[in-house]
Amino acid sequence: MGQPQQPDEAGAGAATAATAGAAVATGAGTAEAVTGSGNGAGATVTKPTLGVGMVGYAFMGAAHSQGWRTVGRVFDLPHQPVLAAICGRDGAAVRAAADRHGWAAAETDWRALIERDDVDLVDICTPGDSHAEIALAALAAGKHVLCEKPLANTVAEAEAMAEAAEAARARGRLAMVGFNYRRVPATALARRMVAEGRLGALRHVRVTYLQDWLVDPEFPLTWRLRKESAGSGSLGDLGAHIVDLAQYLAGERLAGVSALTETFVRERPLPVGATSGLSTVSSAGTGQVTVDDAALFTGRFTSGALASFEATRYATGRKNALRIELNGERGSLAFDLERLNELSYHDGAEPAAHAGFRRILVTEPDHPYLEAWWPPGHGLGYEHSFVHQARDLVHAIAEGREPQPSFADGLQVQRVLAAVEESAEKNSVYTPIAV
Numbered sequence: 001m002g003q004p005q006q007p008d009e010a011g012a013g014a015a016t017a018a019t020a021g022a023a024v025a026t027g028a029g030t031a032e033a034v035t036g037s038g039n040g041a042g043a044t045v046t047k048p049t050l051g052v053g054m055v056g057y058a059f060m061g062a063a064h065s066q067g068w069r070t071v072g073r074v075f076d077l078p079h080q081p082v083l084a085a086i087c088g089r090d091g092a093a094v095r096a097a098a099d100r101h102g103w104a105a106a107e108t109d110w111r112a113l114i115e116r117d118d119v120d121l122v123d124i125c126t127p128g129d130s131h132a133e134i135a136l137a138a139l140a141a142g143k144h145v146l147c148e149k150p151l152a153n154t155v156a157e158a159e160a161m162a163e164a165a166e167a168a169r170a171r172g173r174l175a176m177v178g179f180n181y182r183r184v185p186a187t188a189l190a191r192r193m194v195a196e197g198r199l200g201a202l203r204h205v206r207v208t209y210l211q212d213w214l215v216d217p218e219f220p221l222t223w224r225l226r227k228e229s230a231g232s233g234s235l236g237d238l239g240a241h242i243v244d245l246a247q248y249l250a251g252e253r254l255a256g257v258s259a260l261t262e263t264f265v266r267e268r269p270l271p272v273g274a275t276s277g278l279s280t281v282s283s284a285g286t287g288q289v290t291v292d293d294a295a296l297f298t299g300r301f302t303s304g305a306l307a308s309f310e311a312t313r314y315a316t317g318r319k320n321a322l323r324i325e326l327n328g329e330r331g332s333l334a335f336d337l338e339r340l341n342e343l344s345y346h347d348g349a350e351p352a353a354h355a356g357f358r359r360i361l362v363t364e365p366d367h368p369y370l371e372a373w374w375p376p377g378h379g380l381g382y383e384h385s386f387v388h389q390a391r392d393l394v395h396a397i398a399e400g401r402e403p404q405p406s407f408a409d410g411l412q413v414q415r416v417l418a419a420v421e422e423s424a425e426k427n428s429v430y431t432p433i434a435v
């Protein structure tokens with residue numbers, strides 16, 4: 001398994017867009033004329049297309065649709081993504097979603113989606129219980145895969161997926177897991193600064209991911225609250241994000257963890273009908289919550305740096321508060337997703353008389369991803385991370401190199417989550433992370 005935390009070219013601040021009409025590389029569809037794509041408004045360029053087929057059309061389906069729809073109009077890509085087909089199980093609903101989000105066709109069985117000749121890449125935006133089955137079938141069918149996080153519901157599933165991705169890579173087919181918070185310009189800039197050595201040796205990484213949508217005990221028992229569909233609760237949903245982000249920014253992996261988990265409300269009303277994202281309607285019956293509501297853990301990086309993590313859906317008043325701070329011997333960095341155009345930086349070399357945290361407004365063309373967007377000061381939002389995710393994946397496919405985070409990286413995060421669960425079950429005993 002390779003080291004996952006190398007900055008990609010955006011994170012490393014290298015040049016952005018590849019030349020329009022670049023040579024055809026692995027797994028793209030037929031070259032065809034694309035008019036007015038990318039930054040060459042009005043121009044007709046010939047570039048290979050990359051047919052995307054997406055499974056799931058609710059919260060992440062909408063976010064990924066936005067990414068695929070927008071990416072070729074903002075970045076000058078080597079391949080032109082085409083929104084070929086979208087899949088859901090309800091025919092009328094998936095056709096409506098196709099119209100709303102701009103997909104050319106709709107399917108009601110993901111197997112049919114995978115078989116389509118116009119689909120080069122399968123984008124999995126379903127709950128975790130279907131990730132492994134869909135990804136394995138798509139890779140076996142010779143498609144590239146983008147899979148939402150967490151990669152799987154169990155380590156065993158994630159191992160099978162990483163193994164299949166490794167085999168597919170030998171055939172020129174690539175797989176990536178959707179840890180989109182790496183693709184916020186400020187976090188990519190933070191990675192670049194850590195890689196440049198601005199913090200020196202790391203001592204602490206402090207991360208919290210706080211939401212509050214479960215505070216109401218009458219909130220229904222959606223798929224996120226069932227182990228068989230979600231794998232785990234706040235741990236897999238929010239904890240997976242912050243484990244990946246912490247390791248990515250630190251540029252190293254966790255060696256072991258010590259954890260506490262809790263399920264505060266163990267029985268909830270059953271939902272009525274389809275649930276989408278975080279919203280639904282409840283009925284009279286009730287069912288058991290079978291996942292954690294909150295997970296707190298400490299960890300040790302391989303370098304000896306110490307980390308703390310908090311993932312909860314019970315932080316009353318906190319909506320999507322992902323905060324991370326890194327303290328090194330030479331400086332510190334801090335990021336808050338609720339102020340995502342900003343990065344706080346303290347340079348320990350500055351004279352004490354006027355040293356302190358300063359705010360970097362991450363909107364300059366020199367900042368990762370921002371050469372293609374708006375003038376300085378005109379900020380970006382949550383959805384742009386999905387545009388950047390699509391951009392990085394298209395470049396990796398065109399260049400035939402493994403995208404990051406790879407399925408191997410997703411597997412390693414899954415092992416961290418499993419170690420957290422094991423530690424919590426054993427009275428918080430320090431639990432090494434399997435390699």
Ligand SMILES: NC(=O)c1ccc[n+]([C@@H]2O[C@H](COP(=O)([O-])OP(=O)(O)OC[C@H]3O[C@@H](n4cnc5c(N)ncnc54)[C@H](O)[C@@H]3O)[C@@H](O)[C@H]2O)c1
Nearest residue numbers: 056057058059060088089125126127128148149150276277
């Ligand atoms: N990257 C992020 O920031 C982020 C945010 C939220 C969710 N997620 C992840 O995205 C995934 C989906 O979460 P969501 O919030 O979009 O869920 P959601 O409930 O909003 O949507 C799930 C979709 O999958 C569809 N679906 C379920 N089983 C299916 C099947 N067998 N065949 C076809 N369609 C099927 C549902 O109909 C629905 O359209 C999960 O893995 C979740 O952890 C990631």
